[in-house]
Amino acid sequence: MTQTAKMTLTATAAALLAAGVTLTTTASGWTLPGLLKAKEPVTAPATSDATPASAAPAAPAAVALAAPAAAPAPAVALPAAQVPNYRAIVQTQGPAVVGITVAGLHKAGASADADGPGMQDDPFFRFFRGVPGMRMPQQGAQPFRGQGSGFIISSDGIVLTNAHVVRDAKQVTVKLSDRREFAAQVLGSDPATDIAVLKLDAKNLPTVQLGDAKQVQVGDYVLAIGAPYGFEQTATQGIVSAKGRSLPGESVVPFIQTDAAVNPGNSGGPLFDASGRVVGVNAQIYSQSGGFQGLAFSIPIDVALKIKDQLVAHGKVEHARLGVTLQDLSAPLAASFGLEAPDGALVSSVQPGSAAAKAGLKAGDVITGVDGEPVRVAGDVSSRVGLARPGDKLKLELWRDKKRVAETVALGRADKDVQEAAATPQGGSLGLALRPLERQELRGSGLDHGLLIERVTGPAQLAGVQPGDVLLALNGKPVQDIEQVRDALKNSPKQVALLVARDGQQIFVPVRLG
Structure with a gap:
C-alpha cells in the first residue's frame, strides 16, 4: 500500500469511528476499533502493482497529516424502520373488506369497463369495474355486469366504495369474506369526489378501523386489499409515494399517491397504514396499458367520511364554488409578479x-394561503373549495401588486353540470369539463353562444385545449349545451374538430379519439 493509500485509510477510519460506525470487511475481518488500536498500520493485501507494506511510513505521520481536517458533523440517528405485520392486518381487517358486483344498463355508446367511451385509452384510467364489460356501441341501452371493492365502516351495514363502481347500476350485491351476500341499497353517490355509500340490511358486521390521512407521510408503508379482476381478498403492499396530488380533471380531491399494486376491481377498496387503519379509498391508477404501472391514487379517508356524512343525511352532496380559473406558477411567472418562489x-x-x-x-x-394554510399549487385551493359547503367563508391570503392582501370570500354553490364534470368529463372521451356561459360572460366576451371549458384531461389535453377556452362548435356544428356534445360523440368518432375561442381569437383544434 502506498503512503497516500494508508493515510486515507487511517483518516477515514477515524472519521467513521467519530460518527459511530464500525467498519467490517468480509475478506479480512478488519474492524475499525482494531485498526485504530494497532501499533503498526494495518494494510490491505498487496496486489502485483502495490508498494510492499514494509516500505510504508509509520502511522503517526498519517495521523498528523489528517489532524487539521474539520471534524465530521454528528450523524443523524434515524429510527429503525419496522415492517408492518401485514398478516395481522389482513386477518383482523380483511373480513370487513367486501367485493361488490353490479348489474345495469349503459346508454348507447357507453363502455362498461371505463367511465365513458374511449376513457380506457386515457392514462388516468379509472379502473372502472374490474371485470371487463361489454364494449358494443350499438343503438339502445346495453346490459352490463361489473365488479369492484368496498369496506364496512359501521356494524349496521354502512359500506364505502367509489361512485363510479355503482354508476348506472340497477342491482348491487355485496359479498363478504365469509361468502355471505347481501343486496345493497345505494344511499347516495358524489361524482365530484368519487365516493358512494351503500347500506346492507344486516347487523353485527365486521368493521375496519379508521385512521388519519393527515398523519400519513411520504415513505410510510401501506397495504391495499380488494378484488382486482375479481380475485377477492387480494392484498398488496407498498409505500406512500406522494401526498396532495391534483390529477387532471380531478381538482376536488387531494389524492394520496402510492406504489401499492392495484388494478381494475380494486376500485373502492381500502388503503391501510402500517397500524392497520384505513387512510384512503383506492380510486385511480395512471396507466398506459390499463393495468398497474406503479402509480395508484387514493382518496383520503377524511375526505371520504365528510362526503359520507352528507350522503347519509341528505342523499346528495353540495359543493362550493369560488368562481375563478387557476393555474400553477412557474419560476419566470413568479419573478414577473415579484415573488421569491413559485408557490x-x-x-x-x-x-x-x-x-x-x-x-x-x-x-x-x-392566492398564497387559505385559512392560514400555505398554498403551493393551484390544486391546494381547488380541493379546499370543492370540499367546502356553499356559504362557507374562506380567508384568502393574496399577493397583489407586489403586496400582501387578505380577502374573506363567502363561497357560492357549484353548478350541477360542473359537479358532474369533475368525475365524469362531459363530452365522454374528449375529457372536457364544460358548463354553459352566463349572460354576463357572454356579453363580456362578445360571444352569442358557447360552453366554458373548466377542466381538461385525456385526448383534449393532449391536443392543446386549455381551461378557460370556450367551445363554440364541434365538427362544424355550433354547441349551446352539453347534450349537443354528448350527441356528437354517441357514434364514437375517431377524430373530432373543436372550434374554441381563446384570447379574443377563434381556432380549430383537431382531437384524436381513437
Whole structure:
C-alpha cells in the first residue's frame, strides 16, 4: 500500500469511528476499533502493482497529516424502520373488506369497463369495474355486469366504495369474506369526489378501523386489499409515494399517491397504514396499458367520511364554488409578479357574479394561503373549495401588486353540470369539463353562444385545449349545451374538430379519439 493509500485509510477510519460506525470487511475481518488500536498500520493485501507494506511510513505521520481536517458533523440517528405485520392486518381487517358486483344498463355508446367511451385509452384510467364489460356501441341501452371493492365502516351495514363502481347500476350485491351476500341499497353517490355509500340490511358486521390521512407521510408503508379482476381478498403492499396530488380533471380531491399494486376491481377498496387503519379509498391508477404501472391514487379517508356524512343525511352532496380559473406558477411567472418562489395559485380569470368577483378578486392575483394554510399549487385551493359547503367563508391570503392582501370570500354553490364534470368529463372521451356561459360572460366576451371549458384531461389535453377556452362548435356544428356534445360523440368518432375561442381569437383544434 502506498503512503497516500494508508493515510486515507487511517483518516477515514477515524472519521467513521467519530460518527459511530464500525467498519467490517468480509475478506479480512478488519474492524475499525482494531485498526485504530494497532501499533503498526494495518494494510490491505498487496496486489502485483502495490508498494510492499514494509516500505510504508509509520502511522503517526498519517495521523498528523489528517489532524487539521474539520471534524465530521454528528450523524443523524434515524429510527429503525419496522415492517408492518401485514398478516395481522389482513386477518383482523380483511373480513370487513367486501367485493361488490353490479348489474345495469349503459346508454348507447357507453363502455362498461371505463367511465365513458374511449376513457380506457386515457392514462388516468379509472379502473372502472374490474371485470371487463361489454364494449358494443350499438343503438339502445346495453346490459352490463361489473365488479369492484368496498369496506364496512359501521356494524349496521354502512359500506364505502367509489361512485363510479355503482354508476348506472340497477342491482348491487355485496359479498363478504365469509361468502355471505347481501343486496345493497345505494344511499347516495358524489361524482365530484368519487365516493358512494351503500347500506346492507344486516347487523353485527365486521368493521375496519379508521385512521388519519393527515398523519400519513411520504415513505410510510401501506397495504391495499380488494378484488382486482375479481380475485377477492387480494392484498398488496407498498409505500406512500406522494401526498396532495391534483390529477387532471380531478381538482376536488387531494389524492394520496402510492406504489401499492392495484388494478381494475380494486376500485373502492381500502388503503391501510402500517397500524392497520384505513387512510384512503383506492380510486385511480395512471396507466398506459390499463393495468398497474406503479402509480395508484387514493382518496383520503377524511375526505371520504365528510362526503359520507352528507350522503347519509341528505342523499346528495353540495359543493362550493369560488368562481375563478387557476393555474400553477412557474419560476419566470413568479419573478414577473415579484415573488421569491413559485408557490401559490395564479388567478387567470374571474367569473362575473361569482363569489370571487363579489369579494374583489381579479386576474393576476396570486392566492398564497387559505385559512392560514400555505398554498403551493393551484390544486391546494381547488380541493379546499370543492370540499367546502356553499356559504362557507374562506380567508384568502393574496399577493397583489407586489403586496400582501387578505380577502374573506363567502363561497357560492357549484353548478350541477360542473359537479358532474369533475368525475365524469362531459363530452365522454374528449375529457372536457364544460358548463354553459352566463349572460354576463357572454356579453363580456362578445360571444352569442358557447360552453366554458373548466377542466381538461385525456385526448383534449393532449391536443392543446386549455381551461378557460370556450367551445363554440364541434365538427362544424355550433354547441349551446352539453347534450349537443354528448350527441356528437354517441357514434364514437375517431377524430373530432373543436372550434374554441381563446384570447379574443377563434381556432380549430383537431382531437384524436381513437
